[in-house]
Amino acid sequence: MRPPLASAALRLAALAVGLALAGCATVEAPPSAALQKVGRSDLRPEELRIQVRALAPRFSGQLENLADDIARDAGDAPTRLAMTRFKANAIPAMQSALFQPDPVAAVVDAWALVAQLQDALVDIEAQTPGRARLATPAFAGMERELEAVWADLTGKQDTSQARARVHRWARDNPLRGSVSARTDTTALLAGLTAQSGVGALGTAGRLMDTTQDLVARMDLQTAFLPKQGRWQAELFTLGALQDPAYRDALPELPLLATALQEVTRQVQAVPWLMARERSAVLAGVRDERLGAQGFVTSEREALVTELRQERVAVLQEMDRTVQRAVDRSFDRAQALVDRMFLFALGLVLLAVLGALAVALLLRRRWSPREQGPPPRSGWVHLRRPVHG
Numbered sequence: 001m002r003p004p005l006a007s008a009a010l011r012l013a014a015l016a017v018g019l020a021l022a023g024c025a026t027v028e029a030p031p032s033a034a035l036q037k038v039g040r041s042d043l044r045p046e047e048l049r050i051q052v053r054a055l056a057p058r059f060s061g062q063l064e065n066l067a068d069d070i071a072r073d074a075g076d077a078p079t080r081l082a083m084t085r086f087k088a089n090a091i092p093a094m095q096s097a098l099f100q101p102d103p104v105a106a107v108v109d110a111w112a113l114v115a116q117l118q119d120a121l122v123d124i125e126a127q128t129p130g131r132a133r134l135a136t137p138a139f140a141g142m143e144r145e146l147e148a149v150w151a152d153l154t155g156k157q158d159t160s161q162a163r164a165r166v167h168r169w170a171r172d173n174p175l176r177g178s179v180s181a182r183t184d185t186t187a188l189l190a191g192l193t194a195q196s197g198v199g200a201l202g203t204a205g206r207l208m209d210t211t212q213d214l215v216a217r218m219d220l221q222t223a224f225l226p227k228q229g230r231w232q233a234e235l236f237t238l239g240a241l242q243d244p245a246y247r248d249a250l251p252e253l254p255l256l257a258t259a260l261q262e263v264t265r266q267v268q269a270v271p272w273l274m275a276r277e278r279s280a281v282l283a284g285v286r287d288e289r290l291g292a293q294g295f296v297t298s299e300r301e302a303l304v305t306e307l308r309q310e311r312v313a314v315l316q317e318m319d320r321t322v323q324r325a326v327d328r329s330f331d332r333a334q335a336l337v338d339r340m341f342l343f344a345l346g347l348v349l350l351a352v353l354g355a356l357a358v359a360l361l362l363r364r365r366w367s368p369r370e371q372g373p374p375p376r377s378g379w380v381h382l383r384r385p386v387h388g
Contacts, residue, residue, distance in 0.1 A: 048103045051149055053216055055110065056098040059142055060091045060224060063117075066138045070121070073134065081238040082124060088231040089179040090117055095220060104153065108166075108189045111146045114139055115170035116182060162192055218281070222274040229267030233260055 064087055071083040090113075097113050100106040121135035147159045166188065173183040237260070 045103065048149075048153060051152070052098055052103045052106045052110075055145060055149075056095050056216075057220055057223070058145075059094050059098070059110070059114075060220070062138060062142060063087065063091050063094060064227070066121075066134060069134050070125070077238060079124075081235070084231050084234045084238065086117075086121070088228060088235060091224060092228070093179040093182070095224075105185075105189055107146060107149055107153065108192055109185045111143070111150070111166050112170055112173075112185045112188055113179075113182070114142050114146065115167050116173070116175050117179075118143075119170055120175045165191060218274060218278045222271050222278070225270045225274065226267050229263065229270065233263060 067083040067087045067090075071080040074080070074083075094110060094113060097109040098106050100109060118135055118139035121139075122133075125133055125135055143163070147163060150162060151157050151159050169185075169188045169191075175182055
């Protein structure tokens with residue numbers, strides 16, 4: 001059997017662990033290492049995260065509109081195929097960049113991706129002279145928004161050095177093939193944080209994804225997953241029409257159309273599936289939170305009960321100790337009183353005996369002496385006659 005104090009200590013430790021687990025959803029995450037190096041002291045990590053996450057749906061829509069405008073302006077099948085491939089690859093990459101756990105790394109990665117995509121589309125537009133240059137203005141607007149976030153982050157309105165460094169990195173690391181195979185931007189992040197005047201960056205900080213980030217990304221995926229399915233179908237169709245190996249299969253096109261309709265039907269069901277999964281995730285998070293709160297409440301009640309019992313036991317033990325001390329004091333006081341009474345009684349007896357002795361001595365001293373024979377003198381001693 002465990003001692004009562006040890007049991008109370010264990011319950012207190014369990015309560016502390018439960019409070020730490022339950023506070024994960026509400027306690028504000030500390031600033032990352034990158035934010036501590038380049039960030040202003042008055043800029044909270046949550047504010048920066050909200051600004052960065054808000055760019056994801058807007059940039060995704062702008063990239064989609066840009067690709068559609070370029071394909072519409074060109075009017076040929078190769079450009080349409082290239083722009084469809086661009087949408088299918090660039091938009092997920094931009095969303096992944098802006099939803100990185102560290103918002104500082106997300107800004108730098110998205111900025112570098114914008115510069116790389118701009119260089120790639122400018123090269124594609126340069127291959128067809130006389131066509132309108134649509135990529136440069138669109139990417140210039142995105143870059144202005146990222147520069148505004150970087151200026152708000154660093155507290156410096158002049159972002160020309162950072163912009164030059166990003167574009168130089170993009171030229172040194174151009175996109176080749178798939179966008180997902182692009183070069184990692186860790187070195188660029190380290191260079192920009194060092195350029196801010198704080199020193200070299202040790203390690204990129206990591207912030208835990210919050211529930212708001214999860215919900216925002218699921219909402220964004222719900223909106224773009226059907227489009228991704230349609231773009232993949234278009235890529236397959238356009239590639240099949242341009243590939244000589246597939247031209248012989250044109251008689252089977254009705255079967256292919258039927259298969260594509262089935263794919264489209266499945267894709268259209270994705271939003272409902274995503275909504276259901278999101279509801280399940282939110283329900284799971286809510287159940288976990290309620291379970292943690294219930295556990296903390298039960299542990300708190302058990303701890304309060306245990307402490308109350310400990311307090312009652314301590315008070316009872318103190319009462320018994322005080323009672324024993326009082327009883328022992330009364331026993332000693334009674335013995336002392338008995339001794340003092342016997343001592344006083346002895347003194348009284350001694351006083352009485354002394355008084356008797358003094359009285360006896362005084363009596364002997366002052367009592368009349370016995371009469372002796374008559375003195376031998378001329379005086380005649382006459383005796384009284386005794387009558388009767």
